[in-house]
Amino acid sequence: ATPLSVMVGTGKGAQAGVLIRSAEALETAHKLDTVVLDKTGTVTEGRPVLTDIRPADGFTEHELLRLVAAAEADSEHPLAGAINEGARARGLAVPSASAFDSVTGKGVQATVDGRAVLVGTARLLADVGTDTSGQTEEAAEFSAQGRTPILAAVDGRPAGVLAVADTVKDDSAQAIAALHHLGIETVILTGDNARTAAAIAGQVGVRRVLAEVLPEHKADEIRRLQGEGRTVGMVGDGINDAPALAQADVGLAIGTGTDVAIEASDITLISGSRTGVVTAIRLSRATMRNIK
Ligand code: ADP
Ligand code: MG
Numbered sequence: 553a554t555p556l557s558v559m560v561g562t563g564k565g566a567q568a569g570v571l572i573r574s575a576e577a578l579e580t581a582h583k584l585d586t587v588v589l590d591k592t593g594t595v596t597e598g599r600p601v602l603t604d605i606r607p608a609d610g611f612t613e614h615e616l617l618r619l620v621a622a623a624e625a626d627s628e629h630p631l632a633g634a635i636n637e638g639a640r641a642r643g644l645a646v647p648s649a650s651a652f653d654s655v656t657g658k659g660v661q662a663t664v665d666g667r668a669v670l671v672g673t674a675r676l677l678a679d680v681g682t683d684t685s686g687q688t689e690e691a692a693e694f695s696a697q698g699r700t701p702i703l704a705a706v707d708g709r710p711a712g713v714l715a716v717a718d719t720v721k722d723d724s725a726q727a728i729a730a731l732h733h734l735g736i737e738t739v740i741l742t743g744d745n746a747r748t749a750a751a752i753a754g755q756v757g758v759r760r761v762l763a764e765v766l767p768e769h770k771a772d773e774i775r776r777l778q779g780e781g782r783t784v785g786m787v788g789d790g791i792n793d794a795p796a797l798a799q800a801d802v803g804l805a806i807g808t809g810t811d812v813a814i815e816a817s818d819i820t821l822i823s824g825s826r827t828g829v830v831t832a833i834r835l836s837r838a839t840m841r842n843i844k
Pocket of ligand 1: 656767
């Protein structure tokens with residue numbers, strides 16, 4: 553594109569809250585045939601709320617939540633925030649934990665009241681040999697509702713399941729429908745479990761889901777899609793998303809996300825609007841049409 557048409561395109565983008573950081577990004581966006589959306593904070597609000605507490609035998613709701621909140625107190629994960637807010641709202645006194653350790657993309661462990669508390673995915677608990685078959689049904693029930701089940705083990709034994717819900721963004725379905733209308737395929741990419749991801753995908757009309765992807769493998773999934781001959785846009789907001797944003801042909805960061813994500817991206821959607829993805833692609837198509 554000519555410098556003038558790039559200036560015009562970039563200027564129109566800025567007016568619409570779409571900050572295009574390079575001429576190359578504006579030129580590449582018209583070729584996108586696939587847009588990958590991070591689930592948490594991109595398709596959803598990214599403000600999870602504790603909704604359910606189902607203790608296993610030998611635990612009360614409050615005892616389970618107290619232990620889990622203590623183990624999560626030092627975690628920076630949004631799910632940990634939801635759990636601690638849930639404990640606070642119920643007026644629970646959360647004890648302090650020691651020996652805190654986080655397992656990226658899986659959960660946390662800590663010692664609370666002299667007990668070993670492990671909190672996270674079914675896979676994390678299975679990794680240490682905890683049998684969670686008693687929690688499978690409840691976890692499936694939460695997942696089917698699009699909620700994230702969080703399992704807990706205390707001293708190696710199952711202690712129950714919590715569920716956390718994150719509302720779908722009100723403009724997600726609209727943005728996804730508009731992308732489909734432009735002939736672009738959409739994919740949800742997430743570390744969350746496959747059933748929860750499928751339920752959220754169903755709510756917003758996305759047909760393809762890449763779930764249970766560890767943070768360090770998100771960029772690999774983008775590379776794999778590119779290997780299928782696709783030109784891939786990636787929309788994300790978090791620290792975990794930076795490598796995938798950088799790997800994508802065009803990385804689009806939600807403006808309310810982390811600085812790391814914004815730095816790794818080619819386009820920033822300020823005001824956090826999901827329809828900005830559509831605006832960016834339309835602008836790119838218009839810019840490239842003008843110069844042909
Ligand atoms: P996302 O793709 O949504 O950013 P992550 O890779 O951060 O997901 O985490 C993947 C999954 O690991 C979460 O859905 C959750 O089940 C589990 N998990 C990660 N961190 C925690 C935590 N601090 N507490 C409980 N579960 C966690
Ligand atoms: Mg994330």
